[in-house]
Amino acid sequence: MPEITLSQAVNQAIAEEMRRDSNVFLIGEDVAEAGTPFKVTSGLVEEFSTERVIDTPISEPGFMGLAVGAAMTGSRPIVDLMFGDFLFLVMDQLCNQAAKIHYMSGGKLNVPLVLRTNLGATRRSAAQHSQSLHALVAHVPGLKVAMPSSAYEAKGLLKTAIRDNNPVVIFEDKLMYQDKAFVPDEEYLLPFGEAAILKEGRDVTLIGTSSMRQVCERAAILLDKDGINAEVIDPRTIVPLDENTILNSVKKTSRAVVVDEGHQNFGTTAEIASRISEKAFYYLDAPVIRMGAMDVPIPFSPVLEDLTVPTAERVAENARKIVSGELVHAL
Amino acid sequence: MPYEIKMPQLGMNQDSATIVTWLKNVGEKVNKGDPVFEVETDKATMEVEAQASGYLSAIQVELGVEVPVGNLIATIVENKKDILKSIEEPNSDNKNQSVADEGSKIDHETITEKSNEVTHEIGDRSFKIDTISKDLSKKTGSSPNEKVLASPKAKVIAVERGLDMRRLIARGLNEPIHSADIMGLQSGEQAQLMAVVQDRLLLELIQTSEDIDKGNIFASFLLGSWHFLFPDKFLHVQINKLDGSVSLFKENILPDEGAEEVIVSIINLCDTRLFSYSSGQNGNVLSVSHSNDTFILNFSFNVADIKLQEAAFLLNELAERVEDPIRQLI
Amino acid sequence: MKKNKHNTEFYLRLYKQMTKIRVFEDNANQLYLDAKMPGLTHMYSGEEAVAVGICEALRISDKITSTHRGHGHCMAKGANFNQMFCELLGKVEGYCRGKGGSMHIADQANGNLGANAIVGGSMGIATGSALRAKLQKSDDVTVCFFGDGATAQGLMYEVMNMAALWQLPIIYACENNGYSEYTTTEEIAAGSILERARAFGIEAFNVDGQDVIAVNKLASDLVEKARKGKGPFFIELMTYRYHGHHVGDINRTYYRSKKEELDWKNNRDPIQILGSFLESEGIASDAELMEIHSTISREAKDAVDYALNAAYPDTSEVDLHVFQEV
Incomplete structure (x- = not known):
C-alpha cells in the first residue's frame, strides 16, 4: 500500500474518474498548466488536454453557473474553487440554482457536479483566505457536504462525489495537502453518511471533522496519560451525517466534545451537539461541549490567529473537565 | 351568465x-x-x-x-x-372564515397534547418524559419548581433505583449530581442488621394450620411492625423466592399520591441451609432462616431508604413479634 | 412575399403558437384574480412574438433557459396546457409535480431547462449547456432568454466573456420590454445594451420583437450559424408586456401611462400584426382566425377545468427529490 499526500490523492481521484467517464471534466481558475496554487491538479492537462481541464477567467459565479448548466445537460463537472472563502461569490449559482433544481423540477432534472474547495486557518492568510465555510452550504437542502480528513478519505470521498448524481461540495484542509497517508493500490470508494471510529474509548466521545480530526486524535493521546479513555469519531460527511455512529458512541460514553474548524456560532458543532442532546439526552452525564473557530474574522498576526482555532490541548482540557464532573460553563 | x-x-x-x-x-x-x-x-x-x-x-x-x-x-x-x-x-362568507379559525385552534391544541407524549428509548425500554418527571417529583416529594441540578443520566438512574435526589443533597452531595456520584454512594451506604429469635410459639401457631406460608406470616409481621413504628410512611413488601419469582404481598396498603414509600423484599430460607440472601447491592432485603430452634432475621438495607436507627427499631419490633405472636394480634 | 404551401402552414403555426400563449395567460390571470391560484405570476402577454419567433427556429434537442416571465417560453418550446395549468395550481400532474410553480417550470423532454426566479439566474446554466454541446461535439444550440433588467447582473458579463472566448453555440436573447420591474430601462441601463455584447466581440442585433416573422428570420439565421460553431450571438428584441410586473401590479401609472399601454395593445400587438398580414396575403380570413382563437380557448378552458379538479401531490412527496437517490 503506497503512502501518498492528500494532494496526490485528490489528483489520482480526478484522473481515475476522468479516465472512467468521458462526461467528467475539470473547470476553474488555473487548473491546467498551473495546476492550482496548491499544485493539486498538476499533470492532468497533459493527459486530458485543455478540452477537459478548462482554465477560466477569474469569474467564480460565471464558471460555477456554467458547471450547473453542463451538469444539467449530461456532463459531470468538477469545479475547482481556489479558496473556500470564494463560496460567498458563487452562492446564487450553488444554493439557489444547483441545490434546488432537482427538487424544483419535481425530480426531472439533476445536477451531478462536484465543487472542490478548501478550508482551514493558520496559514497566515488573514480573514479572506482562511475561512471554513462548510456549515454555510450544509444549511442548504440539496447539497451534500464531504469533509475528508486524510489522503485516504480525500481520494475515496472525491471518487464517490464525482459519481453522485447530486451537487456535492467537498472541503479539503489546505494545511493537509502535503500530509501523507496509506492508500490502497486497488480502486476504492468511501460511502457518504458513514462515519469512521478512529479510536474506541469508554469515557468521552471526541467528534472531529476534517482538520479537527488530527486535533481530536492528539487530544485522545493526552487524555490517555490521565487515564481518560476517549473515543474519536470522524463523520467524514456532514450531509448526510452518520447520526447513529455518533449517538451510539455517546450512549456508551455519556459525554461528547464536538470539534470543527468552522465558526462556532450556528455552526457544524452546534448541529451535531444539538442532535446528541435531542436524541441521547437521557444518556448524557455532562453538557455536550462545542469547540469551533472563534467567532471573529480570522486575524493575520500569528499570535492572534493561533488563538482562534481549537487545539488538542484545549480539547483535552474540556474533555477532562466533563469527565471529572468539573464545570466548563458556570451554573 | x-x-x-x-x-x-x-x-x-x-x-x-x-x-x-x-x-x-x-x-x-x-x-x-x-x-x-x-x-x-x-x-x-x-x-x-x-x-x-x-x-x-x-x-x-x-x-x-x-x-x-x-x-x-x-x-x-x-x-x-x-x-x-x-x-x-x-x-x-366572512362567517366561514371565523369557523375555519376555530378549526385551526382545535388542531393546535391537539398537537400540543400530543407533544407531551414524546417517548424516549433507553436500551430496549421506552418511557415517556412526563412519566419520568412525575416519578422524580413523587420520589423526591418536592414541588416540580425545586430543581435538582443533575445530569440527565444521573436522573435516569435515580428514577430506576427509586433514589431521592433531594435527600442525597441534604446529606451533603454537591450539585450538579453526575451518575458516578450516585453509583458510588449507593454501594457505600448499604447496611446490615441481624436478630435471632426463639421459635417455639410461632411454630406452634403455624402447625395449627398447614396452609400458612412462612413467608406470608413474616410479611404481615413486618407490615405490622412498620405501621406501628412509622404510621406516616408506606411500606411495600415483596415476597421473593429462590427460583427468582417476585410477588407483591397482597396485604400491602396503597400509599397516598406523593407520600414517601419504601420497598422491602422478604425471602424465606427456612427450608434451606442458607442463613442470608443479599447481593450486597442496593435494595432492602429481609431474609428469614431457621436453625436450632431459632429463627434468624437478616436485614440488608439501604440507608437512603431506612436509616440505621429506624431499621434497628424495625427489626427489633419484628423479632419481638416473632417471639411473641400475640403482639401482632393486639 | 411568396405564398407557397410551406409558408402558409408555417405562418398559421406561428399564429396558433402566439394565440396559445395569449389564451394561456388570460386564463392564468383569471385564475389568479379568482384566488384559485396560489402565489403570483408574471404575464407574458404582449411578448409572444419573441418566444414563438425564436423557438420556431429551434429543434427539440436545442435547449432554452427561461425567466420568471416564462410561460411563453414554455409554450413556445412545446409545453402542453394540462401540465402547465396543473403546475400553476400546484397539482401533482404539473411539469414539476407541483414543486416549482409558475416561476420554475422545466420541460426537459422539449429542451426547456427551466424558468428561473432569480433575475439573470439562468445565464450560467444556458452557457454551461452550450459548453456541454461543444464538449460533446453536438450541433445543438442553446438560447438564453432574459429581460432588459437582467443586463444589470454581473453574471451576464462573466458568461458572455467565456462564451466568446470559447465560441460557444449560444444565443443571448434580451427581451427588452422597457421596464425593469417597476422602473424604466433608461433609469437602470447606461449606454447601449447591444454594445455590451459587442465589447466581447459578440455579434449583436436589434429586432422588432412584435414582428414574429422578422424575429424568426433573424433567429433562424443565427441558430444555423451557431450550429456551425460561429456563436455566440446576442439579440435585443424590442417588446412590451401588457400586464404589470406581476399580476396584482395594477396600480402602475407611476411608472407608465395607460396611453402608452393602449398604444402598444392597439397598434403593436404581435398577434394582430401577424393576423392582418395573413388576411392581406389571403392566407386566412378574419373568421378563420377567430376560429383558431375559439378552438384554443376551448382547449384552454378544458385544461383549466382539468387542472382545477386534478389531485394535489401526496404530502409524502414533501421530502422527495431533495436528492436523487442513486
Missing part, C-alpha cells in the same frame, strides 16, 4: 382588502378595462379594472368592510334587464 367580480389578489401576502370607493354605480355601463372600484390593502390603495364589459349589478359588500380574497363583490351582466339591486348585508 353574469361575470362575477371577486376580490382580487393584489399583493404577495394579502388575504383580504377593503373597498373604499365604488367608481361605478349599480346599473351603470362598464367596459372591460374600466376602473370599477378602489380597494385598500394594508400597503396601498388601488383601482381595480373590470375584466368584462356590461352593466354593474348586485353589489355584495359594504364599503369599509374587509373582504377576503376570492369573495364575490358584484357581478357584471350583459343585459340591462338582468341588473340586480345590491345586497347591503354583510357577506356571509
Whole structure:
C-alpha cells in the first residue's frame, strides 16, 4: 500500500474518474498548466488536454453557473474553487440554482457536479483566505457536504462525489495537502453518511471533522496519560451525517466534545451537539461541549490567529473537565 | 351568465382588502378595462379594472368592510334587464372564515397534547418524559419548581433505583449530581442488621394450620411492625423466592399520591441451609432462616431508604413479634 | 412575399403558437384574480412574438433557459396546457409535480431547462449547456432568454466573456420590454445594451420583437450559424408586456401611462400584426382566425377545468427529490 499526500490523492481521484467517464471534466481558475496554487491538479492537462481541464477567467459565479448548466445537460463537472472563502461569490449559482433544481423540477432534472474547495486557518492568510465555510452550504437542502480528513478519505470521498448524481461540495484542509497517508493500490470508494471510529474509548466521545480530526486524535493521546479513555469519531460527511455512529458512541460514553474548524456560532458543532442532546439526552452525564473557530474574522498576526482555532490541548482540557464532573460553563 | 367580480389578489401576502370607493354605480355601463372600484390593502390603495364589459349589478359588500380574497363583490351582466339591486348585508362568507379559525385552534391544541407524549428509548425500554418527571417529583416529594441540578443520566438512574435526589443533597452531595456520584454512594451506604429469635410459639401457631406460608406470616409481621413504628410512611413488601419469582404481598396498603414509600423484599430460607440472601447491592432485603430452634432475621438495607436507627427499631419490633405472636394480634 | 404551401402552414403555426400563449395567460390571470391560484405570476402577454419567433427556429434537442416571465417560453418550446395549468395550481400532474410553480417550470423532454426566479439566474446554466454541446461535439444550440433588467447582473458579463472566448453555440436573447420591474430601462441601463455584447466581440442585433416573422428570420439565421460553431450571438428584441410586473401590479401609472399601454395593445400587438398580414396575403380570413382563437380557448378552458379538479401531490412527496437517490 503506497503512502501518498492528500494532494496526490485528490489528483489520482480526478484522473481515475476522468479516465472512467468521458462526461467528467475539470473547470476553474488555473487548473491546467498551473495546476492550482496548491499544485493539486498538476499533470492532468497533459493527459486530458485543455478540452477537459478548462482554465477560466477569474469569474467564480460565471464558471460555477456554467458547471450547473453542463451538469444539467449530461456532463459531470468538477469545479475547482481556489479558496473556500470564494463560496460567498458563487452562492446564487450553488444554493439557489444547483441545490434546488432537482427538487424544483419535481425530480426531472439533476445536477451531478462536484465543487472542490478548501478550508482551514493558520496559514497566515488573514480573514479572506482562511475561512471554513462548510456549515454555510450544509444549511442548504440539496447539497451534500464531504469533509475528508486524510489522503485516504480525500481520494475515496472525491471518487464517490464525482459519481453522485447530486451537487456535492467537498472541503479539503489546505494545511493537509502535503500530509501523507496509506492508500490502497486497488480502486476504492468511501460511502457518504458513514462515519469512521478512529479510536474506541469508554469515557468521552471526541467528534472531529476534517482538520479537527488530527486535533481530536492528539487530544485522545493526552487524555490517555490521565487515564481518560476517549473515543474519536470522524463523520467524514456532514450531509448526510452518520447520526447513529455518533449517538451510539455517546450512549456508551455519556459525554461528547464536538470539534470543527468552522465558526462556532450556528455552526457544524452546534448541529451535531444539538442532535446528541435531542436524541441521547437521557444518556448524557455532562453538557455536550462545542469547540469551533472563534467567532471573529480570522486575524493575520500569528499570535492572534493561533488563538482562534481549537487545539488538542484545549480539547483535552474540556474533555477532562466533563469527565471529572468539573464545570466548563458556570451554573 | 353574469361575470362575477371577486376580490382580487393584489399583493404577495394579502388575504383580504377593503373597498373604499365604488367608481361605478349599480346599473351603470362598464367596459372591460374600466376602473370599477378602489380597494385598500394594508400597503396601498388601488383601482381595480373590470375584466368584462356590461352593466354593474348586485353589489355584495359594504364599503369599509374587509373582504377576503376570492369573495364575490358584484357581478357584471350583459343585459340591462338582468341588473340586480345590491345586497347591503354583510357577506356571509366572512362567517366561514371565523369557523375555519376555530378549526385551526382545535388542531393546535391537539398537537400540543400530543407533544407531551414524546417517548424516549433507553436500551430496549421506552418511557415517556412526563412519566419520568412525575416519578422524580413523587420520589423526591418536592414541588416540580425545586430543581435538582443533575445530569440527565444521573436522573435516569435515580428514577430506576427509586433514589431521592433531594435527600442525597441534604446529606451533603454537591450539585450538579453526575451518575458516578450516585453509583458510588449507593454501594457505600448499604447496611446490615441481624436478630435471632426463639421459635417455639410461632411454630406452634403455624402447625395449627398447614396452609400458612412462612413467608406470608413474616410479611404481615413486618407490615405490622412498620405501621406501628412509622404510621406516616408506606411500606411495600415483596415476597421473593429462590427460583427468582417476585410477588407483591397482597396485604400491602396503597400509599397516598406523593407520600414517601419504601420497598422491602422478604425471602424465606427456612427450608434451606442458607442463613442470608443479599447481593450486597442496593435494595432492602429481609431474609428469614431457621436453625436450632431459632429463627434468624437478616436485614440488608439501604440507608437512603431506612436509616440505621429506624431499621434497628424495625427489626427489633419484628423479632419481638416473632417471639411473641400475640403482639401482632393486639 | 411568396405564398407557397410551406409558408402558409408555417405562418398559421406561428399564429396558433402566439394565440396559445395569449389564451394561456388570460386564463392564468383569471385564475389568479379568482384566488384559485396560489402565489403570483408574471404575464407574458404582449411578448409572444419573441418566444414563438425564436423557438420556431429551434429543434427539440436545442435547449432554452427561461425567466420568471416564462410561460411563453414554455409554450413556445412545446409545453402542453394540462401540465402547465396543473403546475400553476400546484397539482401533482404539473411539469414539476407541483414543486416549482409558475416561476420554475422545466420541460426537459422539449429542451426547456427551466424558468428561473432569480433575475439573470439562468445565464450560467444556458452557457454551461452550450459548453456541454461543444464538449460533446453536438450541433445543438442553446438560447438564453432574459429581460432588459437582467443586463444589470454581473453574471451576464462573466458568461458572455467565456462564451466568446470559447465560441460557444449560444444565443443571448434580451427581451427588452422597457421596464425593469417597476422602473424604466433608461433609469437602470447606461449606454447601449447591444454594445455590451459587442465589447466581447459578440455579434449583436436589434429586432422588432412584435414582428414574429422578422424575429424568426433573424433567429433562424443565427441558430444555423451557431450550429456551425460561429456563436455566440446576442439579440435585443424590442417588446412590451401588457400586464404589470406581476399580476396584482395594477396600480402602475407611476411608472407608465395607460396611453402608452393602449398604444402598444392597439397598434403593436404581435398577434394582430401577424393576423392582418395573413388576411392581406389571403392566407386566412378574419373568421378563420377567430376560429383558431375559439378552438384554443376551448382547449384552454378544458385544461383549466382539468387542472382545477386534478389531485394535489401526496404530502409524502414533501421530502422527495431533495436528492436523487442513486
